[in-house]
Amino acid sequence: MKKRLFLLDAYALIFRGYYAFIKNPRINSKGLNTSAILGFMNSLLEVIKKEKPDHLAVAFDKGGSVERTELFADYKANREETPEAIRLAIPYIHEILKALHIPIIEKEGYEADDIIGTLSKQAEKQNYQVYMVTPDKDYAQLVSDNIFIYRPSRGGNDVEIWGVKEVQEKFEVQNPLQVIDFLGMMGDAVDNIPGLPGVGEKTAKKLLADFGSMENLLAHTDQLKGKLRENIESNKEKGILSKQLATIMLDVPVTFDEEDFAMSEPDFEAVGRIFEELEFRQLLQNFLRTYQPQMTTTPPPLTGNKPTEGQLSLFTQGDLFAQPQVMSEKKNSTNTPHFYQLADTPMAQQLLLQNLLQQTEVCFDTETTSVNALEAELVGISFCWSAHKGYYVPFPTDKAEATKLLETFRPFFENERIGKVGQNLKYDLKVLQNYNIEVRGALFDTMIAHYLLNPDMRHNMDILSETYLNYTPITIESLIGKGKAQRSMRTVPLDQVKEYAVEDADVTWQLKNVFKEEMPKVNAEKIYTDLEAPLIKVLAAMEREGVNLDVPFLKEYAKILDADIAQLEATIAEQAGESFNLASPKQLGDILFEKLKIDSKPKKTKTGQYATSEEVLAPFASKHKIVADILEWRQVQKLKSTYVDALPLEVNKLTGRVHTTYMQTVAATGRLSSNNPNLQNIPIRTPRGQQVRKAFIARNPDYVLLSADYSQIELRIIAALSEEHNMIDSFLRNEDIHRSTAAKVFHVPLEEVTREQRSHAKTVNFGIIYGVSAFGLSAQTNLSRSESKELIDTYYATYPNLRNYISKQIQFAQEHGYVETVLGRRRYLPDIHSRNQVVRGAAERNAVNAPIQGSAADIIKIAMIRIQHELIRQQLQTRMLLQVHDELVFDVPKTELNIVKPLIKEAMESAFNLAVPLVADLGVGDNWLDAH
Structure with missing residues (x-):
């Protein structure tokens, strides 16, 4: 062999x-x-x-x-x-x-x-x-x-x-050597090998079938026809060059030495040290299983002042491989001593309740039938308040019986004195609300805690367990499978469910111990306690409430958009001189760049096709109406498929409303994210897009929607943080900041500022936050690059403290490795010292932007918490429905408008004390568009 x-x-x-x-x-x-x-x-x-x-x-x-x-x-x-x-x-x-x-x-x-x-x-x-x-x-x-x-x-x-x-099959060649000819004919956009003009993959295969090689093709171009012949005959030298460039060399001065290339045993200790530095715990196990399949390993416990035995500190991970260790099995449920008990009788459940009521803090986790909390039924609940110990309470299928059993534990869940620990607690709170249980007491969510400690890492429990506890949890797939073969948790044997469920609570409890010790070290404790933890219940309430959607309106609007799409397709076909598939990048590229020749040097993708992205086409829109129409066609198609057709499918069958999910642990700046569906991306800038907002309507004719929107909050924050008095004074005089800026930089009286000047000033005002350059400003306006540079220079001369602030922020990030919001939320910037100018530039822009965007996110969270508190305290029927970054949307009974409007406005404007007053603009309407 x-x-x-x-x-x-x-x-x-x-x-x-x-x-x-x-x-x-x-x-x-x-x-x-x-x-x-x-x-x-x-x-x-x-x-x-x-x-x-x-x-x-x-x-x-x-x-x-x-x-x-x-x-x-x-x-x-x-x-x-x-x-x-x-x-x-x-x-x-x-x-x-x-x-x-x-x-x-x-x-x-x-x-x-x-x-x-x-x-x-x-x-x-x-x-x-x-x-x-x-x-x-x-x-x-x-x-x-x-x-x-x-x-x-x-x-x-x-x-x-x-x-x-x-x-032979993939390239349709007789001999693998013909692949060189194939690559030479096609060219390669990635390596910038020119190839033969007009020859793509299909043509290259046909030419090879007919001629066998590049040389034979070039010698017999008289057998070709039309444009292809013309292209190849005028580019013969390019064809030969391309084949040379595509040919892999076989004479490099290297020698295959059988002895040197032989596999040998690795230096296990050295590999362990490197993997420890990189925090490759799972990969270490893979490595050891690969080289020593009869054994796996676990690093020895850390010594000294560490969280608990076997755990890893969050930021300092000891030299686990200073000495060779005896190989042992990876930590998991089968080799880690634990005591998980079933509480499946009334007596056992009463004893468990008495134990729970004696604790100051307990971790709990629900097992359910669905990831959709509104539709989920309880399968069981696990409890843990001591590492490696815990209890599991199975719940009956019958909803009435399950509700009755849960009543047994109401004294625990609604006890204010007992802190509740969990991973993604918002889900568990919503599930328990299905059974009229309101969880009370301090909340500690390990997912959110870890997000505050390290926002750029992943926060799911399995990853956290592997990283910080060196423990591999039982996977949900091992119990219920995945995909089409997935079964209900109710069908899994009770003992298996118990092990899985209590382990989740046990792992989460141990993670809580690790994170609680680390949070004060990075100033995360206060922002968790004052902001993120109280927000959990606010978001849970918003998600359960949902928002009303006018489905018949959207169905009618879909017909209008279909007509618009058909009209655009007819207009584009007329301009192109033929009908073609607009959704095909290849056909579109051929029309624009070969037939209409809108660009003499068109860009190509890695596969050799013409690039037809919006970024590529946008510069041609003002010169070529067909391009403008194509971009409009794409916008209408996206609007229809993403929103008009998709939103009605999101209406919940039980409630008849649309329920989004807000995520606290996605955006590193602290902003909330929305998904399933994403209601923070509902269009507003185009007339067609605005119609989608019209579909979000009040609960019934006795209600209205109220929109409360912070006015230019990010500009107010940067004015305050930079102590830029010219900008602060404009805000204090309640001037239109963009008009005021235009008057200053264009040296005209305030009342003589043109619409175009205000637009340019607005672009610069917001662009400064995101580090806009003269090139970037020129791309966003009709100004030349030199005019853009002059405008930016004048802007900084008008607001000199802004430039100082930017420099100070970058310097702070370089010295500390992070920047902070006004509430102390940290954004870590590991690339701030990068040798790559592009990467470092992005980190520097984040050093300026993150405190501003993050502070705005923190401030509206404060407002949300205060508003929700007041709505509950005053027993009002008004409900907070949506948060779209700087905007809040409420469902308000008309009879409560006079109470709620000042309440919301005051809570938003007093959320944080800046040198510049916060201003919230309120609007009311039967639908979201009219209210905004």
Whole structure:
């Protein structure tokens, strides 16, 4: 049997790993983005575990391809700069590979594919089977009877191995070497290989079928017709150049040495130290299972002043691998002593209640039939007030009997003296409200606590348990499955449910102990107690209340939009001279850039198609009516599908209302987020979009909607924080701040400010908060870049303290690593010292913006808490329905308007004392549009 050599393309796997986590990056407690390292290591360990290779090496690019750049100076010129997170990951990956005793192959002036190509052919001659581990299709040209592409698994798909047959089928070629011709004909937008104009994937395959090679094609262009012939004949040199650029070199000065590439035992201690620094606890287990499958490991308990035995401190994680440790099993329910009891008889439940009433703080967790709290029925409740101990109370299926059982525990849940601990408590509170139980007492939500400690990390319980307790909880999928095969929790054997449910409460209780110790150290305790904890009940009430939706209105409006869409499609077809699929980027690109030639140098995507995103097309809208119509068509389509058609489907069958979910732990600035459905994104800027707001209506004819909106709160905050007296004075005189700014920067009397001048001033006012540049301002206005620069310079001359404030904020962030809101909420900025100017610039803009946006978020939360308190205290029927960042929407009985309007206005305007007065504008109407 032939020996096997595995050669990994490092950067291909690193980039793939990094972007796999791009929507949910892996950030450790030190603020380091570890996505690229984790992604690469997952691929490496997968290969070692599955394939158990005899020989393995990892190839890195070093300095780019000198030969290709000499051939074509613009080779790879379009590539964006490597993300900072990847640049920082490379030294760690090198260090890990050295500890694993895996050879790193790199050669100045050569790319990894050239190194791998050379080594593959050398090893093949030594009777090896070679597997090139990469997602890159370019390697297909190297495939032979003994050389294969090994594409690691991704997104649930299994590993793919491409041999000669697979390459022949995928590229429709006779010989893998023809892949070079295929790539040369098509070109490559990513590597900036020009290719033959007008030749895409389909055409390239046809040309190869007809001519067999680039050279034969270029020698027989007389057999082609029309535009294709013209394009190829006038670009023959480009075709030959493209084939050269696409050819993987096989003569790199590297040598395959059987002994050097042989797999050997890693330095376990060194790997452990690196993984500990990176906080790769789960990956450590994977590594140990891979190299020592008969054993797994758990790091030894920390010593000294730590939360509890076996737990990890939040910010300081001790040297767990200073000495070699005896391998032991990973901590989980099967190997960790615990005492979880069933309380399934009246006597046991009464004893449990007596125990609960003696505690000062208890963690509880509900098990239910649905993730939708409004529809969920109780399956059981678990309780814990001491690590590794707890109780589970199963509930009957019958709602009346379940309600009766829950009455037993009402004295506990409604006891103000006993603090309640949970993970995502808002859900549990809403479920218990289905049974008329109002949870009272101080609330400690571990999800929110961790969000305040480290807002950029994930906050789900399993991740927190792995990270801070070194404990792997039982997964819900192991009980009820997932997808179509998922079953109800009621069908799971009671003993299994007990173990799962009490473990949740136990883990949450232990996390509470860790987080409570850390919160005072980072100034998070006060903002949790005063703001986030009281807000839980406010949001729970809003979510249960929901909002009324005029479904018949939306159905009629859908017909109007359908007519608008049809009219736009007809107009666009007329301008294009033909009908085509507007939803097809390829067809659209061909029409705009080949037929109508709206741009002489159109941009292309990585797949070689013309780029047709809004960002690309927007600059052409003023010059070409067809582009403006296409963008309008897209807007109408999105409006209809996202809102007009989708919102009626969100109406709850039980209540007849739409119920969003507000999330406190998503936006790092402290802003609330809304989903299922997102009611914070309902359009307002276009006439068509405004009609959607018209569909949100009052409860009945005796009610109205009231909208209360902070007036320019972010500008008021920056004026106060910067102590910019010119801006403060304008607010104190109750002037229109944008008109006032325009008068100052354009040197005209206030009453003579034009509409355009006010618009420019407004753009600058808000742009300053987000770090607008002359280029950015020019893109948002009709001003030239020089005019934009002059306007910004004049603006700072008018408001000099703003520039000082910006400089001070950046300096503070550089010195402390974070910035704070007026209430002390911290936004950590790990990239503030980045060597990458773009990355550092983004962190600097956040240093200015986060305290402003975050302070506005904190202030409206204070107002919400105060308003809700007053509505309850005065026993009013008014209900808070929606929060849209700076705006609150209420359902108000007409008879309460005179009471509620001053109550809401005073609560919002007195929420926080700034040097600039807060102003809330109130409006009333039968629907949200009229009220706003």
